[in-house]
Amino acid sequence: MSPRRSVSSKKAPRKDSALLASAPIFAALGDETRLRLIAVLCAGRAMSIAQLTSGTEITRQAVTKHLCMLAEAGLVRDIKVGRERLWEFEPTQLEEARRSLEAIARQWDHALAKLKMAVER
Amino acid sequence: MSPRRSVSSKKAPRKDSALLASAPIFAALGDETRLRLIAVLCAGRAMSIAQLTSGTEITRQAVTKHLCMLAEAGLVRDIKVGRERLWEFEPTQLEEARRSLEAIARQWDHALAKLKMAVER
DNA sequence: TTAAAATGCAACCAGGAGGTAGCATATGAA
DNA sequence: TTCATATGCTACCTCCTGGTTGCATTTTAA
Numbered sequence: 001m002s003p004r005r006s007v008s009s010k011k012a013p014r015k016d017s018a019l020l021a022s023a024p025i026f027a028a029l030g031d032e033t034r035l036r037l038i039a040v041l042c043a044g045r046a047m048s049i050a051q052l053t054s055g056t057e058i059t060r061q062a063v064t065k066h067l068c069m070l071a072e073a074g075l076v077r078d079i080k081v082g083r084e085r086l087w088e089f090e091p092t093q094l095e096e097a098r099r100s101l102e103a104i105a106r107q108w109d110h111a112l113a114k115l116k117m118a119v120e121r
Numbered sequence: 122m123s124p125r126r127s128v129s130s131k132k133a134p135r136k137d138s139a140l141l142a143s144a145p146i147f148a149a150l151g152d153e154t155r156l157r158l159i160a161v162l163c164a165g166r167a168m169s170i171a172q173l174t175s176g177t178e179i180t181r182q183a184v185t186k187h188l189c190m191l192a193e194a195g196l197v198r199d200i201k202v203g204r205e206r207l208w209e210f211e212p213t214q215l216e217e218a219r220r221s222l223e224a225i226a227r228q229w230d231h232a233l234a235k236l237k238m239a240v241e242r
Numbered sequence: 243t244t245a246a247a248a249t250g251c252a253a254c255c256a257g258g259a260g261g262t263a264g265c266a267t268a269t270g271a272a
Numbered sequence: 273t274t275c276a277t278a279t280g281c282t283a284c285c286t287c288c289t290g291g292t293t294g295c296a297t298t299t300t301a302a
Contacts, residue, residue, distance in 0.1 A: 105215060179261070
């Protein structure tokens with residue numbers, strides 16, 4: 001094998017850990033049903049499981065599972081009120097995801113700029 | 122049942138389709154291995170499967186599968202060069218994902234502003 | 243107090259995700 | 273030509289996901 005640089009020889013920057021940490025957030029967002037729930041909840045009002053189920057084609061139990069997955073990713077939060085369990089949007093982790101996408105985009109733009117400079121000189 | 126407004130009674134806006142369309146992109150981003158591949162590829166240089174595999178703990182076949190999933194989401198593209206297959210980052214779909222996250226954040230900020238106004242009057 | 247509503251919990255199922263190994267094929271280089 | 277490299281393809285495995293049904297529990301309201 002030639003002594004060509006391998007991928008890892010460049011020593012991945014520490015910032016990568018932040019990127020990799022957002023994988024669960026993206027995974028939670030990677031489902032239409034959950035995106036719908038997010039869209040409904042980020043309209044502001046905390047809603048019960050029954051309310052969130054009405055208007056969908058799936059069962060209450062399926063909705064519950066999706067809400068739990070969103071909660072594990074930190075994208076929603078629940079508050080128990082009487083016999084109801086109200087769910088509300090939690091924006092912190094979404095901001096984290098936005099920062100990750102911006103970091104990728106920035107790195108890409110930087111690579112393009114460097115390439116352009118190399119071509120023009 | 123009381124005639125309380127159901128979730129769907131508010132008629133979901135057309136913009137939702139754009140949101141839901143980005144579910145596959147988020148799903149593709151929702152895996153650490155794929156995020157690593159993205160991070161490497163958006164550094165600019167197109168790389169072969171063998172190069173992308175070296176420095177990881179998984180097999181070449183696993184990397185190939187991940188690259189194919191990223192390609193289906195439109196996040197990477199491949200070019201055949203000789204006996205190699207070079208992969209490069211494709212920024213379009215990532216921008217789409219960024220727009221979706223921004224749309225959610227905007228909707229949330231709007232809801233908060235409305236709530237604040239309702240409280241203050 | 244008693245029935246209906248809202249939810250919790252557990253079992254179950256089909257299919258896909260993430261990974262492996264083995265072998266075939268194409269291509270570059272000596 | 274011949275071998276090593278880079279990749280493709282297929283089968284296989286395990287675990288998680290998205291969904292269901294059935295039944296128990298808690299709480300509200302009549």
